[in-house]
Amino acid sequence: MATLGKSASRASTVSTIIDAAMSFRRGKRKRGLLLLGAAALSRRIPGLGTLASILVRVSRRFR
Template sequence: MTNVNSRTANKLSIISTLIDSALAFRRGRPKSGLLLLGAAVLSSRIPGIGTAVSVLLRLVRRLR
């Protein structure tokens, strides 16, 4: 079994944020897509920000 270290987890977080960004653009939500894209870029310096932004956007959409 493979060990998942923090570097691998951070890469997976960046990739999932990029996928969320692409899906937001595809669904016609350009502001969300740009926000997620920016969060993915910042994730290399601030680990976890992409996941936090993704969760926050989902909560905002659900509360509307």
């Protein structure tokens, strides 16, 4: 069961890095840096990268 937790955590981190890359590609440098920082911290604080990605998507929706 511990392997599933590590896999989910790794997938969350990779997903956040992909979101960061897409932000950089769209020219949103600050958003990309925020997401990269969240991805780095999510190795220590599980779920932080996912939370940051969700918040970025919600903020984009309301603009």
